[in-house]
Amino acid sequence: MVYAVSLGGALIVALPVVWMLSTALKGANAVLSVPPTLVPLHPHLGNFRTATDLIPFWREAANSALVAGVGSVGTVLSSALAAYPLARLRARGLGAVFVVILATLMLPGQVLLVSQFLIFKGLGWYGTYLPLIVPSWLGGGAFNIFLLRQFFLSLPRELDQAALVDGAGYLRIFWRIIVPQALPALLAVGLLDFVSKWNDFLGPLIYLNRTATYTLPLGLATFQGLYSTSWNYLMADTALAVVPCVAIFFVAQRFVVRGLVVRGTKG
Amino acid sequence: MARLSISHLSKRYGAVTALDDFSLEVAEGELLVLLGPSGSGKSTVLKLIAGIEEADSGEISIDGARVDTLVPQRRDVAMVFQSYALYPHMSVFANLAFPLRSANVAKAEVAERVAEVARLLELDELLARRPGQLSGGQQQRVALGRAIVRRPKAFLMDEPLSNLDAQLRARTRLELSRLHDRLGATTVYVTHDQVEAMTMGHRIAVIHQGVLHQVDTPEVVYEHPADLTVADFVGSPPMNSLRLRASGQGDAICLGAEGLPAFRVEVAALDPGLHAAARNPPTEVVLGFRPEHVALGDPGIAGGVAIGTATVERVESLGNERIVYARIGSALLSARAASVARRPRPGARAEVTVAARGLRMFDAAAGTSLGKRSSAPPIPDEPLALAGGPGQLQEHPASPHPARESTT
Numbered sequence: 325m326v327y328a329v330s331l332g333g334a335l336i337v338a339l340p341v342v343w344m345l346s347t348a349l350k351g352a353n354a355v356l357s358v359p360p361t362l363v364p365l366h367p368h369l370g371n372f373r374t375a376t377d378l379i380p381f382w383r384e385a386a387n388s389a390l391v392a393g394v395g396s397v398g399t400v401l402s403s404a405l406a407a408y409p410l411a412r413l414r415a416r417g418l419g420a421v422f423v424v425i426l427a428t429l430m431l432p433g434q435v436l437l438v439s440q441f442l443i444f445k446g447l448g449w450y451g452t453y454l455p456l457i458v459p460s461w462l463g464g465g466a467f468n469i470f471l472l473r474q475f476f477l478s479l480p481r482e483l484d485q486a487a488l489v490d491g492a493g494y495l496r497i498f499w500r501i502i503v504p505q506a507l508p509a510l511l512a513v514g515l516l517d518f519v520s521k522w523n524d525f526l527g528p529l530i531y532l533n534r535t536a537t538y539t540l541p542l543g544l545a546t547f548q549g550l551y552s553t554s555w556n557y558l559m560a561d562t563a564l565a566v567v568p569c570v571a572i573f574f575v576a577q578r579f580v581v582r583g584l585v586v587r588g589t590k591g
Numbered sequence: 592m593a594r595l596s597i598s599h600l601s602k603r604y605g606a607v608t609a610l611d612d613f614s615l616e617v618a619e620g621e622l623l624v625l626l627g628p629s630g631s632g633k634s635t636v637l638k639l640i641a642g643i644e645e646a647d648s649g650e651i652s653i654d655g656a657r658v659d660t661l662v663p664q665r666r667d668v669a670m671v672f673q674s675y676a677l678y679p680h681m682s683v684f685a686n687l688a689f690p691l692r693s694a695n696v697a698k699a700e701v702a703e704r705v706a707e708v709a710r711l712l713e714l715d716e717l718l719a720r721r722p723g724q725l726s727g728g729q730q731q732r733v734a735l736g737r738a739i740v741r742r743p744k745a746f747l748m749d750e751p752l753s754n755l756d757a758q759l760r761a762r763t764r765l766e767l768s769r770l771h772d773r774l775g776a777t778t779v780y781v782t783h784d785q786v787e788a789m790t791m792g793h794r795i796a797v798i799h800q801g802v803l804h805q806v807d808t809p810e811v812v813y814e815h816p817a818d819l820t821v822a823d824f825v826g827s828p829p830m831n832s833l834r835l836r837a838s839g840q841g842d843a844i845c846l847g848a849e850g851l852p853a854f855r856v857e858v859a860a861l862d863p864g865l866h867a868a869a870r871n872p873p874t875e876v877v878l879g880f881r882p883e884h885v886a887l888g889d890p891g892i893a894g895g896v897a898i899g900t901a902t903v904e905r906v907e908s909l910g911n912e913r914i915v916y917a918r919i920g921s922a923l924l925s926a927r928a929a930s931v932a933r934r935p936r937p938g939a940r941a942e943v944t945v946a947a948r949g950l951r952m953f954d955a956a957a958g959t960s961l962g963k964r965s966s967a968p969p970i971p972d973e974p975l976a977l978a979g980g981p982g983q984l985q986e987h988p989a990s991p992h993p994a995r996e997s998t999t
Contacts, residue, residue, distance in 0.1 A: 482674055500678075
């Protein structure tokens with residue numbers, strides 16, 4: 325029964341992915357044929373080559389990698405650095421700071437959109453990647469800070485204390501004691517952030533104004549209308565765009581699971 | 592090595608007073624055991640010395656220089672944690688090297704000093720392993736090595752043996768004592784285990800509910816507890832105590848309670864420290880005596896004080912000896928008896944005699960000892976100067992401290 329339910333769920337989740345792959349391999353006239361075919365009779369593998377030529381796919385992928393890569397590294401570092409004192413130090417007002425950080429979670433992004441845009445335009449960053457990257461290096465988001473703080477709280481405090489007595493300063497404790505133990509959590513935060521930045525459409529849409537700087541989601545959007553939506557090419561590029569996320573997920577999952585196992589056996 | 596001085600230290604956690612006006616001197620090279628039940632504040636003392644926690648008031652100084660105002664890194668003390676607190680993601684080598692690397696010691700010297708400590712603690716073969724791959728005893732040695740490697744001014748040990756099984760604990764205890772003799776390091780050793788305290792400590796400081804009750808050599812703490820709290824906590828089973836009405840009769844003291852026949856004790860037979868108090872006692876005293884100073888039934892103790900008839904309730908056999916619990920009046924007494932003696936039956940009635948030299952008296956109201964004796968000075972190599980001994984009695988269980996080499 326449990327298997328039946330999860331199998332059904334898996335089918336529902338898999339259907340769009342399978343449909344995407346199927347469309348990516350179809351000829352132009354097979355795309356909208358009725359009745360629809362799931363497995364194309366004559367797979368057009370050439371679609372991938374054509375699709376990556378129709379838009380500057382590889383440059384846009386590189387742009388995306390730059391924004392998502394630099395951004396997610398910043399998110400991990402800065403949210404971990406912000407979470408560490410929230411989890412470990414006892415200072416007056418720290419609790420209030422934490423509440424304020426959490427409160428920013430309640431604000432919907434749309435509320436901030438206009439004011440953020442005006443700030444970045446005022447800084448002269450309009451048309452550059454800076455509005456997409458710099459905020460990640462300045463805290464990395466309330467949710468990530470919260471997540472890491474909770475994880476740090478679960479780490480044994482005696483190790484910090486031992487390191488303190490062993491002559492380590494707070495930064496050294498952070499780097500040598502906290503970070504190595506928290507690798508699974510840090511990896512999870514980085515992974516989620518990378519994927520969300522890789523897939524981000526709104527941010528690049530607002531701040532980027534030259535096609536040469538476009539990221540993949542923007543590039544994929546140019547398919548619509550411009551070529552009266554060539555679904556097969558759009559899906560071919562989309563399938564390629566998904567590959568890095570899937571690859572990262574599989575690699576990272578192994579590390580995360582292993583990290584948890586190692587921690588579990590330590591006792 | 593260094594002299595450690597703690598004065599008037601107090602620490603509260605919310606409404607709980609963990610430590611109240613705590614003062615203590617630890618001499619250079621001394622191994623001082625801080626003994627107390629769990630929650631007595633003994634670990635708090637270590638945390639305050641190490642700088643993990645901040646005191647509300649009071650001062651801590653090492654070699655005359657105040658350290659409680661310094662950050663932990665600059666205090667130059669090392670601590671062995673009860674849980675060992677080994678860094679799980681680092682190899683044994685990296686664990687041992689951590690304090691040195693934190694102090695920016697040159698790479699070559701780090702390797703050399705880690706190797707030296709590893710040799711001392713027989714960890715040579717294990718340097719590449721992770722703590723998770725070590726046995727409990729090996730982990731304990733790594734924790735010890737991490738403390739030693741920096742050559743700190745003072746060692747703080749927080750129940751370092753409590754996670755080992757009984758056999759390993761006894762062996763490690765001996766090794767620790769030997770290591771201390773060799774390094775001559777000023778050490779504060781926290782434990783709730785009185786066997787550890789008796790066997791390892793140059794002096795024992797008994798702490799209870801954040802208050803220091805007595806600091807003295809193990810022998811004095813055992814034979815002459817400063818108050819009822821110490822008498823009750825040190826020794827297993829603890830010192831017997833009987834609450835009695837007292838009246839001085841010149842060269843004798845008359846003692847009695849409801850349900851017990853009154854009895855007289857000649858002052859001259861008592862421990863010399865008690866003579867003055869016995870001639871002029873408070874109206875109510877608590878009479879204390881160790882189980883090894885009690886005899887039940889024939890033949891009794893020659894020249895002992897007969898205090899009445901008791902009913903045997905339980906007999907515990909420990910192999911080499913027995914502990915007999917017997918009720919007299921409302922009090923339950925314990926007596927230590929050799930296994931070769933006739934085994935008393937529960938329910939049997941027996942005359943209780945107590946060796947007069949083994950009697951201690953406490954003020955019933957204040958709980959403090961009525962015996963007068965000068966405190967031993969805080970010097971580890973001082974020969975023991977007991978005011979009075981167990982005399983002709985059976986050997987008492989606390990084995991005397993083995994002869995020590997010079998530690999300076």
